[in-house]
Amino acid sequence: MSRPVITTDARASGRAAAGLPRPPVPKPAGARLSGHLPRWGRDAIALLEEGARLGPVFRVRLWRPALVGYQPGWNRTILSDLDGFRSRGSMSQLSPFLRGGVIALDAPAHRPRRAQLNPTFHRQAIAPLFTGRFQDIVDRSRPQGTFDAVTWASAVVRRLLTEAFFGPGRSPALEEFLAPLDRSLPAPLLPRPLRIRRMRRVLRAALADPPPGTLLAAFAALPGPSDDAVEEARVALAAGYDTTAHTVAFALWEIAARPDLNDPDRTGAVVREALRLYPAGWIGSRVAVRDVDVEGVRVPAGHLVLYSPYLTHRDPQVWDQPDRFRPERFDRPLPAWGYLPFGAGERICLGAALATAMVQAAVRAFAGGRLRRVGGDPRPTGVLTLTPRGPLILDHRP
Numbered sequence: 371m372s373r374p375v376i377t378t379d380a381r382a383s384g385r386a387a388a389g390l391p392r393p394p395v396p397k398p399a400g401a402r403l404s405g406h407l408p409r410w411g412r413d414a415i416a417l418l419e420e421g422a423r424l425g426p427v428f429r430v431r432l433w434r435p436a437l438v439g440y441q442p443g444w445n446r447t448i449l450s451d452l453d454g455f456r457s458r459g460s461m462s463q464l465s466p467f468l469r470g471g472v473i474a475l476d477a478p479a480h481r482p483r484r485a486q487l488n489p490t491f492h493r494q495a496i497a498p499l500f501t502g503r504f505q506d507i508v509d510r511s512r513p514q515g516t517f518d519a520v521t522w523a524s525a526v527v528r529r530l531l532t533e534a535f536f537g538p539g540r541s542p543a544l545e546e547f548l549a550p551l552d553r554s555l556p557a558p559l560l561p562r563p564l565r566i567r568r569m570r571r572v573l574r575a576a577l578a579d580p581p582p583g584t585l586l587a588a589f590a591a592l593p594g595p596s597d598d599a600v601e602e603a604r605v606a607l608a609a610g611y612d613t614t615a616h617t618v619a620f621a622l623w624e625i626a627a628r629p630d631l632n633d634p635d636r637t638g639a640v641v642r643e644a645l646r647l648y649p650a651g652w653i654g655s656r657v658a659v660r661d662v663d664v665e666g667v668r669v670p671a672g673h674l675v676l677y678s679p680y681l682t683h684r685d686p687q688v689w690d691q692p693d694r695f696r697p698e699r700f701d702r703p704l705p706a707w708g709y710l711p712f713g714a715g716e717r718i719c720l721g722a723a724l725a726t727a728m729v730q731a732a733v734r735a736f737a738g739g740r741l742r743r744v745g746g747d748p749r750p751t752g753v754l755t756l757t758p759r760g761p762l763i764l765d766h767r768p
C-alpha cells in the first residue's frame with residue numbers, strides 16, 4: 371500500500387502549542403446523511419485504506435463519530451491509558467459473543483481480573499500442558515487431497531478449544547454456540563439468547579467438576595462468584611475461535627505458495643508473519659473518557675478511538691515491503707508499537723500463547739508434505755475478525 375510521507379502530527383502539535391488553529395482531520399468519502407456505516411458494512415478494509423492514504427489520523431462517522439490512527443505513537447497512547455480510553459461502548463461490545471468477562475471490564479476492575487487470569491494463560495503454563503495434545507489432534511485430522519483451508523481450520527480449532535477447555539471428546543453445545551461466528555455480518559452481532567444460555571448451562575455444569583489439566587479446572591479455582599468464571603470461559607471461547615481459525619487458513623495459503631516455508635524450523639516465523647499480514651484483530655476500539663490530544667489531534671470525550679493492526683502492519687513507514695509475505699523479516703527486532711496482532715498494553719490478548727500454540731500445531735502438521743494452491747480468494751475482509759473472502763482451496767499430499 372503506497373502512502374504519502376506525512377508529518378502533520380508534529381506540525382499539528384506545534385500549531386496547537388502555539389495556539390494556532392489545527393488543520394482539519396481528513397475523512398474518506400461517505401454519504402452525508404448515513405455517514406460511513408454503509409461503506410463500513412460493505413468493505414471496511416477499503417474504507418480504512420482510503421482513510422490511511424489521507425493521513426496518519428482520519429475520521430469516520432459510524433454509529434458514533436470515530437477517529438482512526440495507525441502510527442506507533444497513536445497505538446502507544448491509546449493502548450497504554452486504560453483510565454483515559456475505555457472499553458465500555460466500544461466496538462467489541464456490539465457483539466453478544468464478546469460482551470462479558472474481562473473484555474467488558476474497565477479500569478479499575480480490569481487490572482485485578484487480569485491478574486487472576488494471566489497465570490493460567492501464560493506461555494509457561496500453556497505450552498507444557500497443550501503442545502503435545504494439540505499436535506496429536508491436528509495430525510489425526512490432517513486432510514489428504516483437495517480441501518478448503520477455512521473450513522478445515524475452523525473444524526480443527528473447535529476441536530482444539532474443546533480439548534483445552536473441556537478435555538478429550540466433542541462438545542455439541544460449543545459447536546452450536548460458535549456457529550454464528552462462521553457467518554457474514556450481521557450474524558455475529560445478532561442477539562443469541564438461547565445459544566448463550568445453553569452455553570452458560572454447559573459451562574456451569576463442567577466447572578462444577580472440571581477434568582484436571584484443562585482451562586476449566588483453572589477457571590474453577592478462580593476467586594469470586596462462579597458466574598464470573600462461566601462468563602470468562604464463554605467470552606474466551608468466542609474470542610479464540612474464528613481469530614485462530616482464520617490465522618491458520620491464511621498461514622496455510624501462504625505456505626502453499628512457498629514450499630521452502632513448509633519446514634518445522636520456520637513455523638514460528640511463518641505464524642508471526644501470518645499474524646502481521648492478516649491480523650485477525652484488524653481493528654480495535656476504545657471510547658475517550660475526556661477531551662484529550664493524541665499525536666496533535668483533538669479527541670473529544672465520547673468519540674470512538676480506533677487503532678488498526680491491519681493498517682499498522684501494512685504501513686511502509688513501519689515495515690519494508692509490507693504487502694509481501696516474508697517470515698525472514700522476523701530475524702530483526704520488532705518495531706516498537708508497530709507489531710500488535712494481539713493488541714498491546716494491559717489489554718493485550720489474554721489467549722495469545724494459547725492461540726500461538728494452536729496455529730503452530732496446525733501449520734506443523736503439514737511439514738514434510740506437499741501443499742499447493744488450487745484456487746480461491748484470499749482477499750481479507752473485515753467482519754468481526756479478518757476473514758478471507760474465501761474459499762481457500764489447497765491440495766495436500768503427504
Ligand code: HEM
Pocket residue numbers: 462472473474484605606607609610611613614617649650651654655710711712713714716717718719720721722724725726
Ligand atoms: C490468532 C488468534 C487471536 C488473535 C489475533 C487475537 C487478537 C486479540 C486482540 C487484538 C485483542 C485486543 C483487543 C483490544 O485491544 O481491544 C485481544 C483481546 C482478547 N483476546 Fe484474543 N486473539 C486471538 C485468540 C484468542 C484466544 C485463543 C483467546 C482465549 C481463549 C483470546 C481471548 C482474548 C481476551 C479474553 C481478550 C480481552 C483481553 C482484555 O480486554 O483484557 N484471544 N485478542
